[in-house]
Amino acid sequence: MSPPPSDRRPKSPDRAGCDRQSGAAVITAMLLVAIVAASASSLLVSMDAWIEHTELARDKAQATELGRNAITYARLLLATDARNSASDTLLEDWARELPPLRHEGAEIKGRIADLQGRFNLNNLRHASGVIDEQAYDAYLRLLTVLGLSPELADTLADWLDADDSRRAHGAEAADYAETRQNSNGIGRPLTNTGELARIRGYTPAIVARLQEHVSALSGIQAVNINTATPEVLSALQPGLSLSAARALADTRRTLPFRDAADFRTRLNDPSLPNSLIPISAASAHFLIQVTVDRGRARSRVLSLVKRQNDTSLPRILWQSIL
Structure with a gap:
């Protein structure tokens, strides 16, 4: 038997062409929808990123402005303290580290550090560029108290000395000489303690160990005996052991030193020589953080200020915004 005739008729060429065009149109439409959706999604992501960037920039600007205002407040605090007291001690308002303050959705932390309570490394160098031997001896004592190599005093003195003298020996001296020849800042005072990292032997660990006890201020600066660490007190005063310096520092909590003469009286040993570097009961240089x-x-503002002899706001020597 022959198969029954089929009900389907062969498509004409025109009909087949229409179906293909219709299918292509559907695919094209789907691609367009996908492209539009992807573009919209990308646009939304870009908008979110732009909004996030704008909000972050706004918060950063506001945080920086609050930081600057806090610096101004700290300067006012130091000016007020100068009007009320001839000395600077750890019992005064400027020396107290306050708990974090909240203002307009921001958290503010700050402290004031007396940099004259530290050993000024530039005290090793006279204005003429010659090394001060007494200050050098005091720095040697500080290194010993801190358990650090005395060779560090030699390499620092070589770095500061304007006449290109050599205190370090052997390989230390050779390495130093090469470094000095290739450096532009040697034979001049340090501008900050960070420069210690450029000097032979001053590893990051050693610089961190020294940080609490040393500063790099312009010129010869007296050490404030009311704010100096016991290690610095022991270093500047021959015959004063670290344990005795700690005991002496404890007395400042109830009875700060009035002046250098009061400090010598409370050493309870008139046979002791004078301090190796100048001392004082007041300070002029402060670091506001x-x-x-x-x-x-987050905005971090650091400002080194110098208090004037009058009652005006302390002058900003430098300021850094991070």
């Missing part, structure tokens, strides 16, 4: 957190932004 402020950190502001607002949203996801």
Whole structure:
């Protein structure tokens, strides 16, 4: 038997062409929808990133402005203290580290450090560029108290000495000479303690160990005996052991030193020689440190200020915004 005739008729060429065009149109439409959706998604992501960037920039700007305002407040505090007291001690308002403050959605932390409570490394160098032997001896004593190599005093003195003299020996001296020849800042005072990292032997660990006890201020600066660490007190005063310096520092909590003469009286040993470097009961150089957190932004403002002889705001010597 022959198969039954089929009900389907062969498509004409025109009909087949129409179906293909219709299918292509559907695919094209789907691709367009996908492209539009992807573009919209990308646009939304870009907008979110732009909004996030804008908010972060706004928070950073506001945090920085609050940091600057906090610096101004700290300067006012130091000016007020100068009007009320002839000495500077750890019992005064400027020396107290306050708990974090909250203002307009921001958290503000700050402290004031007396840099004259530290050993000024530039005291090793006279204005003429010659090394001060007494200050050099005091620095040697400080290194010994801190358990550090005395060779560090030699390499620092070589770095500061304007006449290109050599105190370090052997390989130390050879390495130093090569470094000095290739450096532009040697034979001049240090501008900050960070420069110690450029000097032979001053590893990051050693610089961190020294940080609490040393500073790099312009010129010869007296050490404030009311704010100096016991290690610095022991270093500057021959015959004063670290344990005795700690005991002496404890007395400052109730009875700060009035002046250098009061310090010598309370040593209870008139046979001791004078201190190796100048001492005082007052300070002029302070480091103000402020950190502001607002949203996801953080601003850190550091300012070195010098208090004037009058009652005006302390002068900003340098300021850094991080």
